[in-house]
Amino acid sequence: MASASYDARRGELTTYFDRTAVEAWSRLTSDAPVSRIRATVRAGRDAMRATLLSWLPADMTGLRLLDAGCGTGALSVEAARRGAEVVAIDVSPTLIGLAQERLPAIAGAGRIDFRVGDMLDPALGRFDHVVAMDSLIHYRAGDIARALAVLGARTDGSVLFTVAPRTALLTLMHAAGQFFPRSDRSPSIVPVTERGLRRRMSSEQALDGFAWVQSHRTNSGFYLSNAIALTRTQRVSQPHPHPEVPERSGGLEGALQPAPRSLEGSFEAAPQHLRMRGMRGMNGTEGSVR
Numbered sequence: 001m002a003s004a005s006y007d008a009r010r011g012e013l014t015t016y017f018d019r020t021a022v023e024a025w026s027r028l029t030s031d032a033p034v035s036r037i038r039a040t041v042r043a044g045r046d047a048m049r050a051t052l053l054s055w056l057p058a059d060m061t062g063l064r065l066l067d068a069g070c071g072t073g074a075l076s077v078e079a080a081r082r083g084a085e086v087v088a089i090d091v092s093p094t095l096i097g098l099a100q101e102r103l104p105a106i107a108g109a110g111r112i113d114f115r116v117g118d119m120l121d122p123a124l125g126r127f128d129h130v131v132a133m134d135s136l137i138h139y140r141a142g143d144i145a146r147a148l149a150v151l152g153a154r155t156d157g158s159v160l161f162t163v164a165p166r167t168a169l170l171t172l173m174h175a176a177g178q179f180f181p182r183s184d185r186s187p188s189i190v191p192v193t194e195r196g197l198r199r200r201m202s203s204e205q206a207l208d209g210f211a212w213v214q215s216h217r218t219n220s221g222f223y224l225s226n227a228i229a230l231t232r233t234q235r236v237s238q239p240h241p242h243p244e245v246p247e248r249s250g251g252l253e254g255a256l257q258p259a260p261r262s263l264e265g266s267f268e269a270a271p272q273h274l275r276m277r278g279m280r281g282m283n284g285t286e287g288s289v290r
Contacts, residue, residue, distance in 0.1 A: 006143045010118065013091055013138060029072040029098070040221025045134075048218045049075050051227050052131055052160050055214065060084035061109050063128040068119035068151065069135020073099030073112065079131075080110030087124055089115040120150045127154060132161040134225060141192045145200035145207075152230065153206040159230040165217070166191035209234035 027034055034042060053075065057063065061083030067076045070088035072095055080086050090096050093116045100114055115124075119135065130151050136144045144163065152159050201207050207230070214229035 003143055003146060006139060006147065009138055009143070010091055029074070037222050041223045044218050044220030044223025044225070047220060048133060048162065048223075048225055048227060049078075051216050051218065052133055052162075053078055055158070055160055055227075055229050056082070056129055056131075058082065060129075063157075064126070066119070066124060066127045066130045066151070066155075068130055068132040070099065070114075071095050072102060073114070075131060075133060076112050077104060077106065080106045080112050081108070083108055083110045084129075085110070086112045087115060087127070088112050089117055089119050089121075089124065091116070091118070120147060122150075122154070125154070126156065128157040130155050130159045130161075132159075133227075134162050136161055137164045137189045137225065140190050141196045141200045144192065144197065145204050148201060148230070149204035149206035152204075152210055152232075155232065156235070157232060159210065160227065161230075162225045162227050163197065164189045164191045164224065165226050166193045166196075 027038075056065075056079065059082060060079060063084050065076075065079050065084045065086045067073070067079070067086055067088040070076050070090050073088050076086045076088040076099070088099065090099075096114055096116050103112065106112070119132065132147075132151070136147060139147065144161075148159060148161065198212070201212075209232050210230040211233045212228065213231050214227075216227045218225050218227070
């Protein structure tokens with residue numbers, strides 16, 4: 001069950017992405033011209049999406065994928081093109097609508113079931129893989145660990161997600177962003193440390209069957225995010241691993257690399273050129289794109 005702090009933050013995100021920043025997100029997630037600042041964010045998002053997709057099987061025919069916090073659905077489309085049955089869910093009906101409008105033709109067996117709602121909803125069923133790209137970075141370490149446990153309990157293969165690494169510079173910018181007028185603020189990201197996140201995750205029994213096997217840091221100008229791959233090492237017995245998904249409630253948005261490595265290098269101090277909270281109306285958003 002989600003915590004009260006998770007529910008409260010999810011409500012803030014719904015308001016922000018569905019009302020406050022609709023136009024900005026529409027442009028950022030399209031091919032429309034954007035500022036140099038947002039161009040670095042767009043490039044970072046593209047690089048991060050490519051990394052996460054590279055950690056999924058090249059052929060996903062017959063596999064079920066949850067795109068948790070799908071935004072405008074770019075990752076969902078690529079997974080469906082590999083043959084996956086994708087459930088793409090987001091808290092924002094507006095982003096979901098944009099994803100549906102932009103949905104290209106997908107050849108083959110792949111398909112996308114777009115939904116509006118909570119990515120932790122148990123009614124979504126079981127999955128082979130779960131991807132949460134920049135959708136958990138707004139939550140505290142405890143809520144991230146709990147969300148991963150809820151998702152992991154229904155996942156037979158891997159859970160791929162991103163976090164914002166806690167660095168000295170990012171922490172300073174996070175604090176400075178609180179001085180912006182409330183109307184100009186986006187829901188802030190919550191930087192975390194590897195040690196703190198691992199400690200929180202170790203207390204979640206549902207994650208005992210997973211191994212932290214891979215990580216990768218993407219740093220593109222105003223975009224900084226760490227991808228982490230958890231893969232199941234203890235199989236669960238499910239007589240019906242993928243029960244038929246109930247009627248949808250709304251609209252939209254190869255294997256893992258085997259060499260395990262620590263995130264210590266990924267959670268080092270950010271480069272001095274990084275500026276994530278210096279823009280009016282975009283403070284925090286640049287590192288929280290989905």
